[in-house]
Amino acid sequence: MRIRSLQSLHITKQMVNRLLLFIFSIILFSCKEKSPQFELSGHVENAFLGSSLNGVKATLFKQEVSNGVVNAFYVEETTGYSDANGTFHLYWPNQQVLSYKIKLEKENYYSREIVINPDELQLSTVNSKWYEMFAKSWLNLNVTSSALTGSISFSSPETNEICECESLGNISFTANEPLHIDCATFGNAYLKYVVFDSFGNILLVDSLLNLPFVSNPLQISF
Numbered sequence: 001m002r003i004r005s006l007q008s009l010h011i012t013k014q015m016v017n018r019l020l021l022f023i024f025s026i027i028l029f030s031c032k033e034k035s036p037q038f039e040l041s042g043h044v045e046n047a048f049l050g051s052s053l054n055g056v057k058a059t060l061f062k063q064e065v066s067n068g069v070v071n072a073f074y075v076e077e078t079t080g081y082s083d084a085n086g087t088f089h090l091y092w093p094n095q096q097v098l099s100y101k102i103k104l105e106k107e108n109y110y111s112r113e114i115v116i117n118p119d120e121l122q123l124s125t126v127n128s129k130w131y132e133m134f135a136k137s138w139l140n141l142n143v144t145s146s147a148l149t150g151s152i153s154f155s156s157p158e159t160n161e162i163c164e165c166e167s168l169g170n171i172s173f174t175a176n177e178p179l180h181i182d183c184a185t186f187g188n189a190y191l192k193y194v195v196f197d198s199f200g201n202i203l204l205v206d207s208l209l210n211l212p213f214v215s216n217p218l219q220i221s222f
Helices: 001-033
Strands: 037-046 055-068 074-079 087-093 095-107 110-114 126-133 136-144 148-153 171-173 179-186 189-197 200-210 215-221
Touching: 037 055, 037 095, 055 087, 055 136, 055 179, 074 087, 074 148, 087 148, 136 148, 136 200, 171 179, 200 215
Parallel strands: 037 126, 136 215
Antiparallel strands: 037 087, 055 074, 055 095, 095 110, 136 179, 148 171, 148 189, 189 200
């Protein structure tokens, strides 16, 4: 009986020791200091309406530095999506990089890429950024002239961005030859257009408010 008691006591001590070791390991692991990381809290809104945009895909890219050599290309680091309030959160570890770049994408909106200097970010704190996106819109232009030869050009006075219509420059038209152009522009924004004759004299100056996500007709006749 005494031998059995000693054996039982020995087994009990082993179990207690293992249990204590297990508990100590958990405490040690939980108390281990976490590596510092970056947190980016971004807010995305419609550039002209100021309304929050839900479902925007935000992808962070990094330009790495390895052994003193800069990678010529950006590689993807992490991705997130904006919520109903237009807010997204990105988390990633501290690394040796030359530059970050964030790409914003949403259906029927123009994608945007913004370069972020690592010096602008702080570790172990929330880095807040505010972004705007432009809704897509399209212009359906038709110019008819019975005797006049000239040109038409576009500009976006409400933004420093250049739309496709504006990038076309001066678009020429000739008498008795209808001009038809389809080009992309910004929704919820005015598109200014100027019509010149063949001598450069201004014949017409006006603007068209383009509704978002649809094709907006513009008919000019002389």
